[in-house]
Amino acid sequence: MTTKKIAAIEQVKIDSRYLRGGITEGLADPITGAISEDDNKLLKFHGSYQQDDRDQREDRRKQKLEPAFSFMIRARLPGGVVTPAQWLAFDQIACDWAQFGLRITTRQTFQWHGVRKPFLKPTLQAINDAMSTTLATCGDVNRQVVSATNPLLSEQHGLVQEWADKISETFLPKTRAYAEIWLDGKKVEDAIDGEDFEPLYGKTYLPRKFKIGIAVPPLNDVDVFAQDIGLIAIIENNQLLGFNVAIGGGMGATHGDDTTYPRLGSVIGFVRPEQLLAVCEAVITTQRDHGNRDERRHARLKYTVDKLGADWFLEEVQNRSGQTLEPSRPYHFDHNGDRFGWTQGTNGRWHLSLRVDSGRIMDTEVGPWLTGMREIAKIHQGQFRLTCNQNLIIADVPEADKAAIDKLVADHKLDVYQTQSGIRSSTIACVSLPTCGLAMAESERYAPILLPKLETLLDKYQLRDERIVLRISGCPNGCARPYLGEIALVGRALGRYDLRLGANFSGERLNVIYRQNIAEPEILSILDELFGRFAAERLESEHFGDFLVRTGVVAEPSSRLIPLVLQPA
Template sequence: MTEKIAPIEQLKIDSNYLRGTIQQGLADPITGAISEDDNKLLKFHGSYQQDDRDVREERRKQKLEPAYSFMIRARLAGGVITPTQWLAFDKIATDWAQFGLRITTRQTFQWHGVRKPHLKLSLRAITDALASTIAACGDVNRQVVSASNPLLSEHHALVQYWAEQISDAFLPKTNAYAEIWLDGEKVDALTQGDEVEPIYGKTYLPRKFKIGIAVPPLNDVDVFAQDIGLIAIIEQDNLVGFNVAIGGGMGATHGDDTTYPRLGSVIGFTTPENVLAVAQAIITTQRDHGNRQERRYARLKYTVDTMGVESFKAEVERRSGVFLSAPRHYRFEQNGDRFGWVKAANGRWHLGLRIDSGRLMDTAQGSWLSGMRAIAQIHQGHFRLTCNQNLIIADVATRDKAKIDELVAQHQLDGYQTQSGIRSTTIACVALPTCGLAMAESERYAPVILPKLEHLLAQHGLTNERIVFRISGCPNGCSRPYLGEIALVGRALGRYDLRLGANFTGERLNVIYKQNIAEEEILSTLNELFSRFAKDRVDQEHFGDFLVRHEVIAQPTQKLIPLVLQSA
């Protein structure tokens, strides 16, 4: 008897390799939407259908359909783009999107508010800029993130090379993308070979899949939040290979203890020439053993915990033919970004800019969209997007620094010079009004709550203390809230779970301290803890470590899959 599969699995089987009826839905002028099934398939092409929840009720009263639009996400391995690409992406944001450009927590760009008639035009423009959106969403390996630390320029090119190799190796092979968005034209990286999916098959993966590469001592990609985390091992100034971590993931569901965030488990070390084979073995093991009956248990973390880490590792070694040796020594010091000018070993300069929630728009606080447009028009190097929603103007010659500085100051992009420690680490997801999963505000709440936190910290002499702060509008974890020393996870409008106790290097999960509380209690609770921290901390101690040492919270532990799932 065939096991019952989730409806999305049957949809993938019936989709004719991700085609569905997307083309027909795009051509329908009667509605601004496409069908629910096609929206699920559209994710594999790098887009989601959304609607503006701020006006949803008013439009319902007027007997109008929701204000539908589409989010588009680019696939930019390692977050590296050229000035020419920047200008092309800026034009899409200006001509067809709302809310400017947005840097995501996966080191790429999103466009929000694109109407259906402009969706194909936008994807074609992204392709014309020598980029793509395929597999930026959906049940496939998504955007591969990679270290952006400007002090590691001598290693960045090689790590970036492997990010691109991994990204290309696990692209879907279907021709559907070219047929729907490029009028059947073939794009070499997207449409090579016959109409088969040699790695994914007709059902692709059970859920989304994420890969990240970090270069110690900076864990700027939160490598343990990835399905596959690769920790680059540099010995005698050479990349000798990668420690491999499996099973990281941030999503959970309120009130359901069978779902949980998980840190990746380090299972061994492999050399660069074997990393693709090992990654493919992990992906295909997840393909064949992942849960396709219950979607909430379908991420790799649950597969690893169901099989057991050692059994999963043995299966990876069997499939890849690669023996994973003992992990090599490494040490992380922090998991955030650097700001300001940094000179690399090759004599080139890199300017790190802090961007609130990654949102590049022209506002009274700074003309980010037009300012970066002006910089892209004269910049001779490249740009790096970071996993913390920030930006690096990279590879700048000494003679060009003054002009970059002039444009940064002119457009008020220099807030990094006076930012507080907690602001420098803050990440917020999009949440309302466009995210259909949001339970509370996040991006729009960050500029409300941050000044109040900064006021409290200043009272205790902690203005410059870097405390990792994350805000999420729901428990799905796009802003990686479970790795915040302080995190707010949305429960309802104006109400959040307060989570505390992750560490500064992204190697420990936080725990719930108080549930379902509003701003007044959030601030009063943190004010008391800030006071204790200021008085009783030891030298160089971080906030999360202080809370654990003083037993304000229990020592966080890695949560294992409940027995109920072992037989699911």
């Protein structure tokens, strides 16, 4: 009798006693700054990754020292909502235990980098003391739920935020291992099924990570089609009628393996609010039971949908949920970026959206962001909202407080949105080097080098104010959602990238590879020519990605697969 092959992580999960493993013992080991490989896999479910400073690797190797290990930690903040008290607590954590300040991620939450092992438990405890958690921000579970920003602009946006909270809470793991390890909770001695269990996930959890996002047309500011479950809120006559449901979105791929690919979510129907949780659970459990547990490269929901078919998947979801999905409702997206400056909500309150380069909030020569936001948090009486484009909203500001907020913003040079170029305002860059173990090329550290050169080219053709979606990723795994960039750079090696072109401005079309494995001089030369053509040949109000497809510079891809290489016509 042959035993079915499973990926190594599957056995680690089975043996983990519901995510306990040897994490407690690894934290107590004073000999090393690391924990074991298996425990690092389990640690992800608790909201942390073990990393090392790759800038120091070679020097430390020569000195016969172990790598400079530290940990990245994420908070779970559904919809990116942060209170002033939380902001101040998170700021203190960044100052006491982390390096590189606070970082807004592309999933609308905060990350801390460079936390050393002795400070890992105090950091997680401090995050929980601030009325947040890190549970399930990583790992093979439903992760951070993202949602349309500025929900206070209307009652309906507020309802959408409530649904983000409900989804997040409903699909959290139930294991008591998190409280036991990090919060000094009561230990469950044997952690057997009768004492500690996962009613939704089971011992093996999901085959791979799972992401849910909610968009409110006409803004696709969460890139809803990049989600495993994308929910498009349908609002008519100021009433939230329900959601169109898209399944099978995902951005990850592997260089040289055309069996891996980015995919846009497939819209399978419309659900009313009272049906939503049951339908989401049915999608999750279908993926739990039918997802690929043999090969992690093929374990995301998108591959399950493509293997079994969207029609089969819809029928299975309806059978499991007991709900019949209605035909999808009409909707329209204008763009997938953020709006900057002041906006007044229907309740008379104001919201100030600020541009944050690569989401990095720290004090630098460019501006004292960490200090400035700390001072704002001390007087702000509303909320902060983090966006999926790594930006920040000072939300729910009364008219009387606007002047004080404006002064602090100006005093600390946080008002860069007023003078930024169109392409800079629409750029996302992943963390990449030096901390990401998957990075092949620079991303966050390359963006401030590349952007001035692109702005020089755009100035040449009077295109400085043209909003062009640029995504920079240090590897093909897709954290910066590069496959939805009108222009995207995907790292191949230090200083070398695939240049991808042709996604649309609203996040509803994938881009394609235009040139593979090229360096900056060729990237700039290509874009110089294309910007010139765009300025001379564009139609009125035409966006750059649409121009490239219309004129045949790139062919329009299918909704699922990206052609390997398309050369210019």
